[in-house]
Amino acid sequence: MLFNFWKSPALHLAIFVLIAWAIPKAIFSSVPALSGTVKAAEGRPLEGVAVSARATDKTYTTTVFTDQLGEYSFPPLAEGPYAVWAQAVGFEVARAAQSVSAGKSAVHDFTLPVLRDFSKQVNGDEIAASLPEDTPANRRMKEVFLNTCTGCHPVNFALQNKFDPRGWRAIINFMLKTDMFGVVADPNRAAPVMKHYEDELVEYLSEVSGPLSPPLNYKLVPRPTGEAAQAVVTEFDLPPGNRPDELVAHNGTIWSEGTPSAHESHAAHDLTVDQRGIIWFADQINPERTIGRLDPVTGRVTGYKLAGKDGVSVGTHGISVDANGNVWFTNTEEGSLSEFDPKTEHFKRFPRPELMSPVSRTIVEVDSKGGIWAVTYDGTVRLDPRTGKYTEYKSPTPGGNTYGIAVDAKDNAWWAQMGSDRLGIADLESGKASEFLFQSRDDVEITEQDREAKKSLIATATSGFPDQKGPRRLGADKNGDTIWVAEFYADRLARININTKQIKEYTLPHPYTRPYTAAVDKNHMVWVALMNTDRLAKFDPFTEKFTEYLLPTRGTEIRHLVIDNSTTPPTIWVSYFRTNKIARIQLPPISKAVALTGGKWFEKTGLSRFQ
Numbered sequence: 111m112l113f114n115f116w117k118s119p120a121l122h123l124a125i126f127v128l129i130a131w132a133i134p135k136a137i138f139s140s141v142p143a144l145s146g147t148v149k150a151a152e153g154r155p156l157e158g159v160a161v162s163a164r165a166t167d168k169t170y171t172t173t174v175f176t177d178q179l180g181e182y183s184f185p186p187l188a189e190g191p192y193a194v195w196a197q198a199v200g201f202e203v204a205r206a207a208q209s210v211s212a213g214k215s216a217v218h219d220f221t222l223p224v225l226r227d228f229s230k231q232v233n234g235d236e237i238a239a240s241l242p243e244d245t246p247a248n249r250r251m252k253e254v255f256l257n258t259c260t261g262c263h264p265v266n267f268a269l270q271n272k273f274d275p276r277g278w279r280a281i282i283n284f285m286l287k288t289d290m291f292g293v294v295a296d297p298n299r300a301a302p303v304m305k306h307y308e309d310e311l312v313e314y315l316s317e318v319s320g321p322l323s324p325p326l327n328y329k330l331v332p333r334p335t336g337e338a339a340q341a342v343v344t345e346f347d348l349p350p351g352n353r354p355d356e357l358v359a360h361n362g363t364i365w366s367e368g369t370p371s372a373h374e375s376h377a378a379h380d381l382t383v384d385q386r387g388i389i390w391f392a393d394q395i396n397p398e399r400t401i402g403r404l405d406p407v408t409g410r411v412t413g414y415k416l417a418g419k420d421g422v423s424v425g426t427h428g429i430s431v432d433a434n435g436n437v438w439f440t441n442t443e444e445g446s447l448s449e450f451d452p453k454t455e456h457f458k459r460f461p462r463p464e465l466m467s468p469v470s471r472t473i474v475e476v477d478s479k480g481g482i483w484a485v486t487y488d489g490t491v492r493l494d495p496r497t498g499k500y501t502e503y504k505s506p507t508p509g510g511n512t513y514g515i516a517v518d519a520k521d522n523a524w525w526a527q528m529g530s531d532r533l534g535i536a537d538l539e540s541g542k543a544s545e546f547l548f549q550s551r552d553d554v555e556i557t558e559q560d561r562e563a564k565k566s567l568i569a570t571a572t573s574g575f576p577d578q579k580g581p582r583r584l585g586a587d588k589n590g591d592t593i594w595v596a597e598f599y600a601d602r603l604a605r606i607n608i609n610t611k612q613i614k615e616y617t618l619p620h621p622y623t624r625p626y627t628a629a630v631d632k633n634h635m636v637w638v639a640l641m642n643t644d645r646l647a648k649f650d651p652f653t654e655k656f657t658e659y660l661l662p663t664r665g666t667e668i669r670h671l672v673i674d675n676s677t678t679p680p681t682i683w684v685s686y687f688r689t690n691k692i693a694r695i696q697l698p699p700i701s702k703a704v705a706l707t708g709g710k711w712f713e714k715t716g717l718s719r720f721q
């Protein structure tokens with residue numbers, strides 16, 4: 111019998127030994143680029159502290175969170191000098207300079223001194239939760255304030271300075287007229303619901319946020335723990351479209367500096383990810399940029415301008431990518447849809463017929479047949495890109511401020527009429543539209559006067575009545591039979607079965623977070639953008655539990671998120687409207703390319719973190 115080399119036990123043993131020697135070496139020889147411990151001044155380890163690292167020559171920042179032992183470790187970082195800092199509410203920021211070099215593990219331990227006045231670090235939902243709730247009148251006014259004053263900015267921005275009654279009157283007088291960019295197109299404009307509550311708001315705000323008001327007893331949300339503390343967040347800075355070589359200086363990176371004004375740039379409202387992992391974002395107001403392209407490998411941002419009539423770029427708000435990698439967006443100047451081909455870098459307009467209701471700003475959705483959907487002022491439209499023909503669907507009950515849209519697994523579109531608590535539904539096959547009506551909230555106390563006002567005044571996306579739900583944006587489970595609705599004013603997430611129209615509502619883990627949009631990933635997880643706090647929520651429909659992830663910037667004001675389902679688990683991308691950043695949130699198990707660091711990182715988290 112011939113000696114079979116490949117079956118030789120000696121060879122098997124040799125191979126086994128080689129593998130046993132090689133595998134741990136491959137895994138354990140690489141060490142985290144940067145790690146360490148974060149403690150309070152008295153030596154107690156702190157969990158859930160955000161530790162951020164930024165290469166001095168790059169435009170993005172990576173953040174990880176400490177575990178129960180107060181330990182943090184970073185995934186691989188490029189070589190070079192870094193600025194590193196650690197922050198948690200109630201503590202001063204601690205900073206360090208650290209150099210990262212290949213094959214070496216840099217270690218830096220932080221001690222965080224207590225910060226006495228940490229009011230500027232407190233989040234919008236936490237401030238709202240701390241406002242008095244002792245009497246029915248206070249509870250009602252809190253809802254009135256939140257529903258009229260959180261549509262354009264979070265509460266921590268609106269309440270970061272104190273004013274007397276004259277001051278608050280002057281502020282509200284401006285808020286009545288302005289749009290979300292601070293532009294007063296019509297000096298006689300007065301947002302109807304805000305106007306209705308003007309006097310009550312002046313009195314209330316002077317009491318709770320006046321020069322003599324007692325300090326608020328902050329109800330803080332605990333720092334991230336468990337799964338939420340395992341996220342890796344990379345925040346990419348966006349330059350203003352007309353100043354591509356500059357970054358906005360006050361951008362919420364250091365929490366104790368407070369929530370910044372959005373006045374300087376208002377960069378990305380919505381975003382989308384293409385098949386190559388490139389991020390495209392919608393720039394609503396910049397005169398030189400209609401859409402932007404972010405390359406996540408380099409952090410490089412390129413702006414593209416579609417000039418309107420006056421030479422200024424047309425504004426846009428909603429953006430999506432089709433199956434061919436073409437970018438679609440709402441052209442708010444022309445009330446239509448436009449397309450950008452990344453290969454030729456050319457824009458193409460799809461003019462709307464004169465009689466069609468103009469496409470409003472909001473969202474673009476692509477259905478499985480290549481149809482492009484967008485919301486109009488009166489309902490929704492579907493564009494067939496091959497023929498350039500729009501098909502229009504009107505809201506059965508007109509008005510109510512149309513906003514979000516989602517195309518469900520059957521290619522039917524659902525759009526929100528935020529101000530009147532209803533949804534329109536377009537049936538692609540029959541070409542007909544129907545509607546879905548939400549019941550008003552029954553957990554808030556409203557007065558007879560509120561009920562009367564509601565009959566005649568129309569709520570908008572930026573000011574609603576205390577008992578409204580405010581369905582703002584929605585997301586469909588493309589592999590299921592549900593759509594999910596962000597109930598902005600009610601702080602709830604609603605699940606609607608697309609066949610039976612049965613609804614189930616889930617209250618978010620913390621009140622006053624203001625859910626703006628929902629999106630569903632390939633595993634049926636529902637991701638919710640929270641506008642009045644710097645967190646993002648995930649809802650697991652199987653366990654019916656929420657997890658919240660902290661975003662390490664003050665004033666994120668997220669209004670949109672997009673899911674990259676090409677990674678496992680999916681990667682979440684969010685646009686910070688107020689602070690000019692786009693963030694990537696990666697969760698364990700994080701793909702090799704990003705987190706194959708081995709060492710402590712590996713030991714602590716176990717094999718399951720690697721793909």
Ligand code: HEC
Pocket residue numbers: 258259260261262263267268269270271281282285288289290291292293304311315370371372373572573
């Ligand atoms: C339609 C949009 C809109 C609504 C609704 C709105 N605001 Fe504003 N608000 C703005 C804009 C725009 C700014 C200035 C730029 C910015 O957001 O960064 C601003 C700024 C402010 C500031 C200045 C903050 C500071 O200290 O620098 C205060 C205070 C404020 N708003 C209070 C309110 C209150 C109170 C309400 C509700 C009665 C309200 N806003 C509703 C658009 C709005």
